[in-house]
Amino acid sequence: MRIIDAHVHLYPPEANRAPAAWAAARGERHWATLCTRVRKNGRPVQGFPSVDELLRDMDTAGVERAVLQGWYWEKHDTCVLQNRFYADCLRAHPDRLAAFATFHAAAGAAVIEEEIRRAAGEGFCGLGELSPHSQGVAIDDPTWRNALVLAGELALPVNLHVTEPAGKKYPGKIETPLGDFVRLAREFPRTKFVLAHWGARLPLDPELGTAARACTNLFYDTAASPLLYERAVFREMIDAVGVGRVLYGSDHPLDLYPKNGAASQVGAMLEDVRAAGLSKAELEAVLGQNAVELMGI
Numbered sequence: 001m002r003i004i005d006a007h008v009h010l011y012p013p014e015a016n017r018a019p020a021a022w023a024a025a026r027g028e029r030h031w032a033t034l035c036t037r038v039r040k041n042g043r044p045v046q047g048f049p050s051v052d053e054l055l056r057d058m059d060t061a062g063v064e065r066a067v068l069q070g071w072y073w074e075k076h077d078t079c080v081l082q083n084r085f086y087a088d089c090l091r092a093h094p095d096r097l098a099a100f101a102t103f104h105a106a107a108g109a110a111v112i113e114e115e116i117r118r119a120a121g122e123g124f125c126g127l128g129e130l131s132p133h134s135q136g137v138a139i140d141d142p143t144w145r146n147a148l149v150l151a152g153e154l155a156l157p158v159n160l161h162v163t164e165p166a167g168k169k170y171p172g173k174i175e176t177p178l179g180d181f182v183r184l185a186r187e188f189p190r191t192k193f194v195l196a197h198w199g200a201r202l203p204l205d206p207e208l209g210t211a212a213r214a215c216t217n218l219f220y221d222t223a224a225s226p227l228l229y230e231r232a233v234f235r236e237m238i239d240a241v242g243v244g245r246v247l248y249g250s251d252h253p254l255d256l257y258p259k260n261g262a263a264s265q266v267g268a269m270l271e272d273v274r275a276a277g278l279s280k281a282e283l284e285a286v287l288g289q290n291a292v293e294l295m296g297i
């Protein structure tokens with residue numbers, strides 16, 4: 001069975017060496033709050049693997065390919081830095097990695113369009129992980145909207161960070177009103193969106209669920225699922241939106257099992273997915289085939 005992890009993060013070596021100092025120097029306070037945090041039990045919320053470490057761990061876990069997601073940086077310079085780093089990763093490992101490019105709308109429409117076209121030319125297969133809410137960009141921002149139109153034209157799916165309105169609070173959490181995602185899906189019908197973290201289970205929402213389920217350009221990834229939801233979420237979401245719209249993604253190198261004692265591992269979540277009561281055909285779709293089709297991998 002082909003296994004594609006559609007939601008993995010890597011950072012350039014200079015960030016890995018000293019994440020907090022690197023973030024401070026670049027003015028990336030939000031990322032530092034989320035990613036360099038230590039949990040109450042003394043364990044860091046995530047690791048900072050190199051690309052070689054990631055590939056080794058993928059081999060061990062039987063993961064064929066990882067889709068590298070950018071971050072919703074506060075500064076466009078950091079977006080560009082990450083895009084160039086991911087482009088290097090893609091050139092070095094085209095058979096094992098895929099990547100999404102990131103941007104910040106404040107850089108202006110012309111700069112963003114050039115960056116997106118460049119990324120498409122370098123083999124990136126999507127845009128994300130983006131979060132206008134965390135980046136301080138309005139949903140109505142013209143540059144943001146231009147970028148979404150271009151994403152549709154270039155067939156680049158857009159991964160969006162979504163947080164659960166009623167869910168657990170954690171340091172650095174930013175509200176992402178669910179109605180905004182339905183609006184985006186309706187206003188940009190040619191653009192495909194992947195709502196991260198199950199899209200906060202938007203399709204099951206009592207008020208917005210019906211509208212969300214009708215948007216066939218909305219997809220959902222499972223990133224960080226064990227930290228957020230019970231295993232039953234797999235069945236509930238597949239029954240709500242159909243198996244073709246759910247993508248396996250881990251959010252590696254986030255530590256998904258802080259109580260287990262083992263460090264964060266690629267594939268740690270696969271056991272959970274396999275125990276979620278899905279048929280073989282459903283597993284094949286969620287674990288790999290849907291990503292292949294959506295991203296043109």
Ligand SMILES: [Zn+2]
Pocket residue numbers: 007009069129196223251
């Ligand atoms: Zn993520």
